[in-house]
Amino acid sequence: MKSSKFLLSVALVLCMALTACGNSNNSEGTKEAEKKPETTQEQGQKEDENQVIEVSTVSPSDPYLKFDEGESFDKNAVYDAYEKDVGVKITNKWVAADDPQFKEKLKMTIASNDLPDFVRVNATQLKELTEADMIMDITDVYDQNATDETKKFLMMDGGMQMKTATFDGKLMGIPSSYNPYQYQYLYVRTDWLKKLNLPEPKTMADLLTIAEAFKTKDPGGSGKAYGIAVSKDPFNKDTGVTGLRAFLNGYHAYENLWMEDGNGGLMNSDIQPQVKDALKALQDMFKKGLIDPEFTVKDADKESELIYNNSIGLVFGASWTPAQLAKGAVVDGKVVQEWGVYPIPSVDSNPTMNQIGLGVDEYYVISKNAKHPEGVIKLLNQYIVTQSHPTEEQKVYEYGKDLKEKGANYWLLNPLRVGRQIDNNGEILPKAIETKDTSILETKDQKTRYERAMKYVDGSDINMWWEYLISGPNGAVSHNPKIQQNKEYLQNKFYGAPTPTMAERQEILTKKRDEVYFKIIMNQVSVDEFDKFVEEWKKLGGDEITKEVNEWYKASK
Amino acid sequence: MIEVSPSFYTEKHCEVKGMSGLTRMFKKEWPLHIMLLPGLIIVLIFSYIPMAGIMMAFQKYMPNKGLFGSPFIGMKNFRLLMEYPDIGQIFFNTIFIAVMKIIAGLIVPITIAILLNELRKEWVKRTFQTLVYLPHFLSWVLLSGILIDILSPSSGILNQVLGLFGIKPIFFLGSNSWFPYVMVLSDVWKEFGFGTIVYLAALTNINPSLYEAAQIDGASRIKQIFHITLPGMMPIIILMLTLSIGNVLNAGFDQIFNMYSPPVYESADIIDTFVYRMGIQQAQFGFATAVGLLKSVVSFILISCSYVLAYRVANYRIF
Numbered sequence: 038m039k040s041s042k043f044l045l046s047v048a049l050v051l052c053m054a055l056t057a058c059g060n061s062n063n064s065e066g067t068k069e070a071e072k073k074p075e076t077t078q079e080q081g082q083k084e085d086e087n088q089v090i091e092v093s094t095v096s097p098s099d100p101y102l103k104f105d106e107g108e109s110f111d112k113n114a115v116y117d118a119y120e121k122d123v124g125v126k127i128t129n130k131w132v133a134a135d136d137p138q139f140k141e142k143l144k145m146t147i148a149s150n151d152l153p154d155f156v157r158v159n160a161t162q163l164k165e166l167t168e169a170d171m172i173m174d175i176t177d178v179y180d181q182n183a184t185d186e187t188k189k190f191l192m193m194d195g196g197m198q199m200k201t202a203t204f205d206g207k208l209m210g211i212p213s214s215y216n217p218y219q220y221q222y223l224y225v226r227t228d229w230l231k232k233l234n235l236p237e238p239k240t241m242a243d244l245l246t247i248a249e250a251f252k253t254k255d256p257g258g259s260g261k262a263y264g265i266a267v268s269k270d271p272f273n274k275d276t277g278v279t280g281l282r283a284f285l286n287g288y289h290a291y292e293n294l295w296m297e298d299g300n301g302g303l304m305n306s307d308i309q310p311q312v313k314d315a316l317k318a319l320q321d322m323f324k325k326g327l328i329d330p331e332f333t334v335k336d337a338d339k340e341s342e343l344i345y346n347n348s349i350g351l352v353f354g355a356s357w358t359p360a361q362l363a364k365g366a367v368v369d370g371k372v373v374q375e376w377g378v379y380p381i382p383s384v385d386s387n388p389t390m391n392q393i394g395l396g397v398d399e400y401y402v403i404s405k406n407a408k409h410p411e412g413v414i415k416l417l418n419q420y421i422v423t424q425s426h427p428t429e430e431q432k433v434y435e436y437g438k439d440l441k442e443k444g445a446n447y448w449l450l451n452p453l454r455v456g457r458q459i460d461n462n463g464e465i466l467p468k469a470i471e472t473k474d475t476s477i478l479e480t481k482d483q484k485t486r487y488e489r490a491m492k493y494v495d496g497s498d499i500n501m502w503w504e505y506l507i508s509g510p511n512g513a514v515s516h517n518p519k520i521q522q523n524k525e526y527l528q529n530k531f532y533g534a535p536t537p538t539m540a541e542r543q544e545i546l547t548k549k550r551d552e553v554y555f556k557i558i559m560n561q562v563s564v565d566e567f568d569k570f571v572e573e574w575k576k577l578g579g580d581e582i583t584k585e586v587n588e589w590y591k592a593s594k
Numbered sequence: 595m596i597e598v599s600p601s602f603y604t605e606k607h608c609e610v611k612g613m614s615g616l617t618r619m620f621k622k623e624w625p626l627h628i629m630l631l632p633g634l635i636i637v638l639i640f641s642y643i644p645m646a647g648i649m650m651a652f653q654k655y656m657p658n659k660g661l662f663g664s665p666f667i668g669m670k671n672f673r674l675l676m677e678y679p680d681i682g683q684i685f686f687n688t689i690f691i692a693v694m695k696i697i698a699g700l701i702v703p704i705t706i707a708i709l710l711n712e713l714r715k716e717w718v719k720r721t722f723q724t725l726v727y728l729p730h731f732l733s734w735v736l737l738s739g740i741l742i743d744i745l746s747p748s749s750g751i752l753n754q755v756l757g758l759f760g761i762k763p764i765f766f767l768g769s770n771s772w773f774p775y776v777m778v779l780s781d782v783w784k785e786f787g788f789g790t791i792v793y794l795a796a797l798t799n800i801n802p803s804l805y806e807a808a809q810i811d812g813a814s815r816i817k818q819i820f821h822i823t824l825p826g827m828m829p830i831i832i833l834m835l836t837l838s839i840g841n842v843l844n845a846g847f848d849q850i851f852n853m854y855s856p857p858v859y860e861s862a863d864i865i866d867t868f869v870y871r872m873g874i875q876q877a878q879f880g881f882a883t884a885v886g887l888l889k890s891v892v893s894f895i896l897i898s899c900s901y902v903l904a905y906r907v908a909n910y911r912i913f
Binding site: 261334339552554 | 678680747748765767857878881
């Protein structure tokens with residue numbers, strides 16, 4: 038009896054000890070694996086004559102990234118090209134499955150103070166890392182190692198984006214820039230306009246007439262027609278199609294934008310009287326049944342079904358909206374819905390100002406402990422070169438070792454990516470596509486778009502209809518030059534990390550705002566509720582935030 | 595394979611008093627204590643050590659400074675919560691929806707279990723049991739999509755049926771007077787199968803001879819239900835009620851989050867959705883922890899109360 042008890046406990050203890058050993062073995066194993074790059078880094082330093090330096094980073098993978106046989110994040114054509122061409126070997130401390138996971142893991146990495154040599158972070162993290170003294174002041178490194186081409190590339194917008202990465206005169210990160218001049222447009226079923234003999238939408242009044250005609254005359258014959266497509270988060274900037282930001286803009290109202298108040302300070306757009314006018318108009322439309330009463334529970338894809346099935350023929354959206362419309366417009370290789378793109382109409386004689394952001398919300402930062410910060414700048418230089426004017430050989434950075442497009446998305450492997458801050462697609466593409474003149478195409482993006490649009494034009498691939506509606510003559514981007522020339526856009530004057538009260542109170546204000554805006558639109562409360570909201574907004578922290586933003590504005594001037 | 599003497603478990607060991615008795619007991623039972631050890635260690639690592647995170651509730655937590663580097667701000671996170679203008683409404687919504695769910699989640703499964711128990715044909719009973727249990731395995735992300743379609747005022751099947759009776763379409767998910775009830779009903783529909791199984795198990799424990807005796811005494815089926823079945827289930831009912839009372843502040847985040855919208859914030863915004871928007875989206879970790887701590891404290895108090903009540907009223911001890 039006794040011995041069996043003893044045996045049992047010994048067995049148990051042994052089991053535990055064994056599992057514990059197993060664990061420690063494992064962790065030692067991973068530690069060794071982690072150590073490996075470090076030793077090679079040291080070797081790299083010793084082999085100074087070869088000039089191969091090593092920088093570590095962390096990367097998100099992507100479901101659309103397809104590796105060639107035998108390649109992976111550790112070893113692939115793009116990393117090899119960087120090592121061969123600029124002498125920088127890239128290693129990954131970890132690779133996340135996709136971008137959302139990357140962001141989660143990144144938070145952990147920051148929290149555990151385990152930064153790789155360089156990493157992509159958002160504006161709030163940039164500020165946090167700067168304050169916590171975890172990242173390097175790269176003013177000098179950038180100045181000495183960035184080529185003139187790089188410096189010019191990142192200053193195309195007049196230096197706004199670089200300024201957002203500068204704290205007390207110190208450059209703390211490289212903006213992961215993109216073109217901020219992303220406008221919204223009005224998309225209309227032109228076949229319905231013709232059928233009902235309606236004018237093109239030049240003013241908001243035209244838009245209302247068209248919406249009403251589309252509703253009452255039901256040109257699509259669906260039996261459940263509405264005037265305009267709206268989805269459940271219409272004021273969010275991420276709602277690129279079926280939103281209402283553009284509608285607000287047409288009434289000279291803007292969503293959560295810091296604009297000049299005329300006295301040298303800044304004010305928030307959410308509480309301006311123009312918003313009330315826009316809401317009043319939306320309420321009237323709702324009363325007339327022009328808006329799907331269920332829009333509050335439908336996301337963009339769900340609401341788009343009404344567009345696909347010919348119930349709705351009016352929608353606001355970003356330049357890429359045609360890609361969404363294509364699902365209903367092109368069926369079995371035939372175009373069954375005709376769409377036209379128009380600039381956002383205005384409620385009065387003043388032109389509509391398109392609300393735009395800064396074109397940067399993420400930054401590449403270099404860890405304080407990085408041994409070779411110059412390597413990161415070299416990667417940046419090389420990326421800009423290969424993107425702007427790649428030689429035949431440098432196409433490896435875009436497509437991998439086969440140097441040709443095969444849908445593998447190898448460009449995702451470039452660890453440090455910046456985009457053009459200004460594009461002239463609007464000037465070039467519509468003209469090139471109309472005259473079939475490839476000689477005026479400048480950027481890689483333009484060439485890709487041209488090729489796609491041409492497939493539609495020559496009939497070889499009708500599914501490319503959407504690209505023609507984006508880039509072709511009278512396409513979405515064809516409206517850009519006029520907007521750009523007349524400066525018919527309004528840029529947010531506040532940038533950077535949120536102020537303290539903003540971090541605490543913005544959510545409360547947004548909730549109140551959405552609740553009041555929605556109830557007014559849905560005719561549950563009178564439009565005068567807006568005035569009460571303005572008072573409440575100020576009391577609930579809005580005044581405090583305005584004060585902080587203005588202090589920031591003065592300091593940053 | 596391994597024999598342990600029956601005397602090993604007898605009360606005699608527990609009755610031994612004084613230090614010498616304890617050590618003697620330990621000497622005899624140490625293998626059992628060692629067997630407990632892994633469980634203890636797991637509880638320690640995953641339940642007790644993370645409690646240090648409660649500190650975050652009193653901090654302005656900054657991820658890069660960590661738990662020990664972030665500045666302490668006292669009760670500010672709690673004050674922020676209480677100063678929030680709609681907090682009363684949010685608490686009311688939470689408790690209102692949760693209490694209704696608890697009550698409905700008790701009555702419906704008990705009724706169904708008793709009714710099922712009365713069924714003669716075993717296969718009907720089993721099939722029904724399985725079918726009602728199925729929705730339990732579906733996630734709210736999926737179900738919310740289905741519900742939005744079913745409840746749609748323009749194309750939803752429910753409103754089309756109502757239309758046959760001349761009732762105007764109702765926008766169930768867009769109306770403040772309907773939304774909470776839709777949440778309760780859909781939650782009960784999803785979960786009652788699970789509860790039913792628990793109560794059916796309780797029913798099998800009732801001694802059949804009681805029913806036989808009742809039949810001889812001439813009790814009808816209804817009388818049998820009220821005088822034998824229900825009293826027999828009482829311990830389980832009290833156990834389930836006590837456990838669910840701890841959920842008074844959990845009104846079901848994933849369900850509501852997937853179905854609410856700004857126009858129904860007034861009746862649908864609960865503590866968890868509020869904390870999600872405030873704490874997670876705005877990265878206010880300290881604040882989110884503070885609310886979590888508050889919820890735990892309230893739940894703890896409620897569970898303790900219901901434990902005492904269960905003992906006093908029903909003379910039933912859970913732990």
